[in-house]
Amino acid sequence: MTALPQPGPARRWEIPDHLLTIEEYAALGETETGFTELVEGRVVMSPSPSRRHNKAAYLLGRQLESQLPPELDFTLDIDVDLGLAPRGEAGFSRRPDLLIAYREANARVDDEDGMYRAGDVLVAVEVVSPGSKRTDYQVKHDEYADAGIPHYWIVDLTEPVSLVACHQAGEFGYMDAAAVTGTFTTDVPFPVEIDLDALLD
DSSP states (O other), X not given: OOOOOOOOOOOOOOOOSSOOOXXXXXXXXXXXXXXXXXXXXXXXXXXXXXXXXXXXXXXXXXXXXXXXXTTEEEEESOOEEOOOSOTTSOOOEEOOSEEEEETHHHHHHHHHTOOEEGGGEEEEEEEEOTTTHHIIIIIHHHHHHHTTOSEEEEEEOSSSXXXXXXXXXXXXXXXXXXXXXXXXXXXXXXXXXXXXXXXOO
């Protein structure tokens, strides 16, 4: 009988002694103890999302997959360089629960083992967690708008499940539609129909 390899210790990061650029943040790589984001050069650690949260993002992706136009694709849980700071300065990177991006960006991200750029992203989606409500509804709302991401959807799993669709409105940032429950239907930025109650499993 062959012994199975024993898992190694979780990778630990040294606490940076300065604010990080996007390039320095990308060089840190992944951690096994949760996911991170970069906010004004500061590494922000978050606990791994719950099963319910992850399943909702996955089920949303499954509903979207057959409805997306050919030039678009969805990806779960990946870094986006928001481009809110000049290169070489303290950067911003967020990790939406799901994003809808242009397929042409996929090859670059795969080849470079890198991040999406805000200009690649058509829709950023956050699934609200108990500890992320203010961040999702306010902080990320403003950051994604400032980054020029055209659409932002906030999915709240508190029953009844709801979706708030936000879209760019010029100098005003995002304009938020009223929260929708039941079935979310829109023609912008592409025709789609989402059964929100089916996101709970």
